[in-house]
Amino acid sequence: MEQFDYNTVEEAAKDLYIRALCDLPPDVREALKKASDRETQPTAKEVFKAIFKTIEIADKNKTLICQDTGLPIYMVKIGCGFPWNGYEIKTRLKKGAQRATLEFPFRGSSTHPLTRVNPQTSVGEGLPVIYFDYTKDEDYLDILMVPKGSGSENMSSMKMFYPAHGIQALKKFVVDTVFESGANPCPPGIIGVGIGGTADLVMRLAKEAIVRPVGQRHPDPEVAKMEVALEEAINAMGRGPMGLGGDISTLAVHIETAYTHITQNPIAVNTQCWPARRSKARIYPDGRVAYGY
Amino acid sequence: MTEYHLETPFSEAAIRQLRIGDIVYFNGTLFGIRDLTQIYMFDQEHKPPVSLEGMPCIHTAPSLRRVGEKWEKICIGTTTSTRMDRFSPDLIGKYGVRAIIGKGGLYEGSLAAMEKYGAVYLAIVGGAAALETQQIEDIEAVYWEHLHPEALYQFRVKDFGPLTVAMDSHGGHLFFDVRDEAKRRLPEIYKQLGID
Numbered sequence: 001m002e003q004f005d006y007n008t009v010e011e012a013a014k015d016l017y018i019r020a021l022c023d024l025p026p027d028v029r030e031a032l033k034k035a036s037d038r039e040t041q042p043t044a045k046e047v048f049k050a051i052f053k054t055i056e057i058a059d060k061n062k063t064l065i066c067q068d069t070g071l072p073i074y075m076v077k078i079g080c081g082f083p084w085n086g087y088e089i090k091t092r093l094k095k096g097a098q099r100a101t102l103e104f105p106f107r108g109s110s111t112h113p114l115t116r117v118n119p120q121t122s123v124g125e126g127l128p129v130i131y132f133d134y135t136k137d138e139d140y141l142d143i144l145m146v147p148k149g150s151g152s153e154n155m156s157s158m159k160m161f162y163p164a165h166g167i168q169a170l171k172k173f174v175v176d177t178v179f180e181s182g183a184n185p186c187p188p189g190i191i192g193v194g195i196g197g198t199a200d201l202v203m204r205l206a207k208e209a210i211v212r213p214v215g216q217r218h219p220d221p222e223v224a225k226m227e228v229a230l231e232e233a234i235n236a237m238g239r240g241p242m243g244l245g246g247d248i249s250t251l252a253v254h255i256e257t258a259y260t261h262i263t264q265n266p267i268a269v270n271t272q273c274w275p276a277r278r279s280k281a282r283i284y285p286d287g288r289v290a291y292g293y
Numbered sequence: 294m295t296e297y298h299l300e301t302p303f304s305e306a307a308i309r310q311l312r313i314g315d316i317v318y319f320n321g322t323l324f325g326i327r328d329l330t331q332i333y334m335f336d337q338e339h340k341p342p343v344s345l346e347g348m349p350c351i352h353t354a355p356s357l358r359r360v361g362e363k364w365e366k367i368c369i370g371t372t373t374s375t376r377m378d379r380f381s382p383d384l385i386g387k388y389g390v391r392a393i394i395g396k397g398g399l400y401e402g403s404l405a406a407m408e409k410y411g412a413v414y415l416a417i418v419g420g421a422a423a424l425e426t427q428q429i430e431d432i433e434a435v436y437w438e439h440l441h442p443e444a445l446y447q448f449r450v451k452d453f454g455p456l457t458v459a460m461d462s463h464g465g466h467l468f469f470d471v472r473d474e475a476k477r478r479l480p481e482i483y484k485q486l487g488i489d
Contacts, residue, residue, distance in 0.1 A: 043314050046455045047418050054421040067356060067370030067422040095396045106368060107356045107442070143394065151373060151396075151419060168488045175482060179475060183397045183468060184373055186419035233482045238477040242418055244457050245471040275420045 003099030004285055006088040009141075012281040012289050013096020016145035017072055017122075018104055020279035021064050023292035024055055028276045031214040031251040034168035035188055044246025051274060052240075055102075065275045069106045072097040072128035075211065083285055096158050097121075097128045105189025107167055109150070131204070141283040146176060149273055152185035158194075158203050158268035168269045170195060171230065177269045178234050178250070186273035188250050190214060191234065194268040197258035206270035209254035213293070218255055227253045241274070251276070298452075302347025303391040305411040306367055309456045313465035318454035323394075323429070325353045325446030327372070331380035333440060341388065341445060342436050349392035349415070350384060351466030352377060354442040357432065364432040369448075372412070373397045382406035398459050398468035409460050414460035416467070428453045 032055075036048035047144045048271045058065045074093045078084050101108045101122040108120040110127050120126075135142075174193055181187075194205030217224040228251040240246025251274070260266060282290045294314050299307055301321030310481030311317065324345060326334075333339050334410040352374050356367035384390045391412050393399065396419040407413060417425070429448045436445040459467040483489075 003445055043316070043457055046316055046457065048455060050418040050424060050455050054418070054424040056422040057427050061423070061427075063423050063426070064368045065356075065404060065423050066420040067368045068420075105358075107354075149420075168486070169374050171486045172483065172488045175479070175488075176487070179479070182472060183416075183419075186396070200402060202395050233486055236482050236485070239471055239475050242457075243398075243471060244459065244467055245474075288398075 004083055005287060006085070006092050008283055008287050008289060009089055010092040010096045010099070012158055012283060013074065013093045013145070014100040014103070016116060016143060016279045016281050017097055017100035017147060019291065020145050020147050020277045021106070022058055022062055023279070024058070024065060024275060025213065025278055027213040027215055027293070028251070029055065032274065035248040035251055039241070039246055039248050041240060041246040043244050044240045044248065047241035047244060047246075065107060065277065066149060066273075067107065068149035068151065069101070069109060069122065070149040070222065071153075072122055073131075073146040073207070074128055075131045075133070075144040075146070077133045077135050077142040079135050079140050081137070082141050086132065093128055093130055093143075094123050098123050120138070139285055143281045143283070144211060144278060145151045145280070146278045149254030152189060152271040152273040155185045156203070156206070156269065158199065158206075158266065161197060161265040161267060163263065163265050165265055166271055169265070171226070173267050174230050174253070174269055175233055179237065181271060182239065185271040186275070187239065187243060188241050188248045189274045190272040190276050191230070191250050191253045192270040192272060193230070193253060193255040194270070195255060195257045195266070196260040197266060198260070201258055202209060202266040203270065205256040205258055206268040209256045210270055210272040210276070212254045214252045214276070219230040220257070223255050223257060227255050235291065248293040298346060301349060303349070304347065306392070308391050308411050308413055309462050311413050311461055312459050312468040313461050313470070315458040316454065317456045317458060318452050319349070320451050320453070322348055322433070322448070323448045323453060324348055324350045324448045325355060325369070325448060326350050327352060327354045328377055328444040329440050329443035330437070330445050331377055331384070333437060335380050335383055339437070343434070343445070343447065345384070345390035347391050349394055350390050351417070352393075352395035353446070355446060356442070364435055366426055366432060368422050368428060369426045369429055371396055371417045371425065374399055378403055385410050385412045398466070404460055404464065404466055406464070407460055410466055411462050413458055413462060415456035416459040417456055438486060
């Protein structure tokens with residue numbers, strides 16, 4: 001077989017960033033439409049109208065939905081039949097994110113945490129965020145790209161409860177976190193919840209929860225039931241789109257779980273704004289690339 | 294809910310008629326400001342080189358491209374206002390700004406200034422930069438260019454909106470009302486979830 005050309009990964013990383021920023025996934029559009037149909041408050045309905053106009057203009061002009069192009073996150077799944085070089089993939093993802101920023105061009109938001117110097121590249125030390133995972137039978141590479149804006153990311157929260165606090169402490173934490181967030185995360189978006197794991201894993205679970213297509217439920221019926229109950233609870237608060245009051249405060253609550261320590265009961269919330277942006281590419285060993293969401 | 298279509302500069306009467314929950318669209322001039330613009334303006338005491346009297350100001354850091362002498366838009370969106378709350382009473386009291394546009398709202402001190410001088414806070418739909426960019430027809434001037442992307446921008450806008458009146462000049466604060474109502478509902482919500 002011919003040597004795999006890693007330029008393909010770089011090009012895909014660039015295209016994925018731009019695609020995610022301009023083209024909202026179909027499941028998010030559908031969820032917004034359904035939410036808008038259910039909304040009864042006049043002010044909230046105006047917010048939905050503006051949201052649909054925005055999506056329409058971004059589609060027509062191939063332009064950014066939101067000016068906050070966020071920090072780039074790439075979630076990579078490598079099939080065991082794919083001939084891969086992890087270092088090359090990592091390097092090319094970074095280059096691709098930087099090229100998207102400079103070539104589109106759009107505002108880069110990555111900044112040194114102490115000097116606050118912004119290189120205008122969207123990358124830097126530790127960025128882009130890259131997660132690697134591996135699948136058993138496939139011969140392809142899947143890359144899911146998520147540009148994470150700050151309005152929603154700033155509302156992230158995690159806590160290590162004790163087993164004695166029970167499940168009710170977890171539910172209350174989710175409700176209270178959303179209550180405190182108010183209008184800041186540009187609702188109605190997706191509330192990602194991680195339950196279990198370690199301190200780092202629980203937040204990663206919450207992040208994986210926000211990229212699940214809206215409308216998909218967790219395969220465990222008990223977890224799925226908890227998703228529905230929390231969705232209803234959050235909407236019952238009446239905070240509405242952009243926190244201006246209304247029936248719809250969230251499109252969905254998604255929960256991801258992992259085993260934890262016998263002495264631990266961790267929870268994390270990661271919020272996603274209404275432009276719940278993501279894009280996906282599947283790269284085959286022969287260099288073919290198929291784009292999706 | 295009443296829908297208003299206004300022109301800048303806003304008169305005090307035009308602003309005093311607005312109540313929380315009303316929808317506003319407007320034509321005319323819009324000034325773009327951000328954290329640094331206001332630190333420069335108030336903490337470092339630089340007087341704006343253009344009059345803001347009767348004008349609306351929006352919390353933004355625009356993506357622009359410079360083509361010769363002219364600035365062209367790439368993407369202009371709105372940021373969270375609460376960070377810039379402390380400047381707002383002076384923006385209204387000292388420079389006569391009649392509308393502050395942003396997302397998330399401002400606090401009590403700003404509300405008091407709105408009541409005293411006749412100004413409002415207009416909430417825009419966050420994340421809707423594509424729409425906003427289209428409604429901004431032209432970048433007429435960029436003052437204090439060395440502060441870009443947090444300079445003082447003069448935009449010309451057409452049918453700019455929808456904007457929700459979220460703080461009015463009569464002490465009304467929609468974000469506070471919505472928050473207080475949510476707080477009132479919390480005990481019942483906890484009960485439904487089986488939380489003691």
